[in-house]
Amino acid sequence: xxxxxxxxxxxxxxxxxxxxxxRLIKGPTLPDRILxxxxxxxxxxxxxxxxxxxxQSLIFFEAAMLxxxxxxxxxxxxxxxxxxxDIIE
Amino acid sequence: MKTRKRLIPHPVLxxxxxLAWLLLNSFSMGHLVLxxxxxxAIPYLIQDFWPNAVKVHKPLQLVWYILKVLGDIMIxxxxxxxxILGPSSRLNAVxxxxxxxxxxxxxxxxxxxxxxxxxxxxSADLSKDRxxxxxxxxxxTDIEGEIxxxxxxxxxxxxxxxxxxxx
Amino acid sequence: xxxxxxxxxxxxxxLGAFFALVGSIGLAKLPxxxxxxxxxTKATTLGVGGMILGSMLYFTFLNNELQFQELLITLFLFxxxxxxxxxxxxxxxxxxxxxxxxxxxxxxxxxxGKKKAKAKAIEKPESNAESAE
Numbered sequence: 001x002x003x004x005x006x007x008x009x010x011x012x013x014x015x016x017x018x019x020x021x022x023r024l025i026k027g028p029t030l031p032d033r034i035l036x037x038x039x040x041x042x043x044x045x046x047x048x049x050x051x052x053x054x055x056q057s058l059i060f061f062e063a064a065m066l067x068x069x070x071x072x073x074x075x076x077x078x079x080x081x082x083x084x085x086d087i088i089e
Numbered sequence: 090m091k092t093r094k095r096l097i098p099h100p101v102l103x104x105x106x107x108l109a110w111l112l113l114n115s116f117s118m119g120h121l122v123l124x125x126x127x128x129x130a131i132p133y134l135i136q137d138f139w140p141n142a143v144k145v146h147k148p149l150q151l152v153w154y155i156l157k158v159l160g161d162i163m164i165x166x167x168x169x170x171x172x173i174l175g176p177s178s179r180l181n182a183v184x185x186x187x188x189x190x191x192x193x194x195x196x197x198x199x200x201x202x203x204x205x206x207x208x209x210x211x212s213a214d215l216s217k218d219r220x221x222x223x224x225x226x227x228x229x230t231d232i233e234g235e236i237x238x239x240x241x242x243x244x245x246x247x248x249x250x251x252x253x254x255x256x
Numbered sequence: 257x258x259x260x261x262x263x264x265x266x267x268x269x270x271l272g273a274f275f276a277l278v279g280s281i282g283l284a285k286l287p288x289x290x291x292x293x294x295x296x297t298k299a300t301t302l303g304v305g306g307m308i309l310g311s312m313l314y315f316t317f318l319n320n321e322l323q324f325q326e327l328l329i330t331l332f333l334f335x336x337x338x339x340x341x342x343x344x345x346x347x348x349x350x351x352x353x354x355x356x357x358x359x360x361x362x363x364x365x366x367x368x369g370k371k372k373a374k375a376k377a378i379e380k381p382e383s384n385a386e387s388a389e
Contacts, residue, residue, distance in 0.1 A: 180291065
C-alpha cells in the first residue's frame, strides 16, 4: 500500500515541478523566475525525501539538507542582485 | 569602542547549536564533547558581529506563542488552498502598512516571519525608519480589522516576550 | 511494520503532496506576482513539512529508534521560507518603484510595466546600485 501511495505522491510532485518550469520559462518578470526556482528546490527536497522512503535509506537526508541550505542562499543572492546590482558589497 | 569579550555571549544559541549537532550526528560521548566545543567557540568568535544578545523574558509565553503560530499555519494553508483552487478573479489583493510598536531588529524579523506564514498575508518591505511594515494581503476586504488582528494576536505577545521592561 | 503506521505515514505523505501541488498551481495560475507569492511561501512549505513528518515516522518504526534528524530540514525551511519570500517581494517592489520613477505615465498593466523595468535593471546595474543607497 505504501509503495502505491509513494508513486502517487511522486506523480503529484512531478506535476508540481512541471508547473514551476512553466512559470520559470514564461516569466514574465525576473522576480517571477526567482520565485519559480525557489519553489522548485523546495519540491525537489520533497522528491528526495520520497526517494529515501522508497529505497529505505537515510542517506538521502543529507542531500535534502544540503539542497535546503544552498537553495536559500541562491534565492537570497539572486534577489540581492536585483536589489543592488551586485551580490557582494 | 571595544567592549570586553564575554566567555559565553549567547547561552541559548550555544545550547541550540549543541542540540543541532547531536541531531545531525548520532548521539555519542565523542560528539557531545566536540559539539560542546563548537557551540562554545563559534559564538565567542562571532560576538563582535552580533553585539546585542536576544533576551527571552518569558520562555513559557514563547512556547505558547510557537504553538499558536503552528496552529495558525495549518489553518492558513487550508484557507490559501481554497483561495488558490477557487476562482482567482474573486480575490481582493491589496497592499497595506502596519505601524510597528516593536523596535528590536530580531523582534521585527520574527514578526515579519510570522506574518508571512499566517493566513493570507506576506510581509514585503520595511520602511527606512523601521516604523512601518508593508504587507501584501491575498484576500483582504477589511484592512483596519486585519491590522488590528495582527497587532493584537502577534505583535503584543512578541513585545511582551522579547522587549518587556522589568519593573 | 503494523498496518496502522502505514496508514498514518500515507496520510502525511498524501497531505504533503497535495499542499506542494496546490502551491505550485498557485504559482502557475494566479494573475500577478504578489498574488503568486502566497502559494509557494505557505502551501509548499507546509507540504514539505508534512512529507518530512511522514518520513520521520516511517524511519522511526523501520529502525525501531527515534529519528529526529529530518526535523532539522523542516525547521530550516520554516525559518528560511518567510525570509526568502520577503527578499523576493522587496526586489519586486524595488523594480516596480524604479520603473514608476522613470516613466511618470500611469501604468494600468502591471505586467507590461515590470517587463520594461526588468530590461532596465539588466542594462544599467550602476544606476540600480545608486538609487538603492
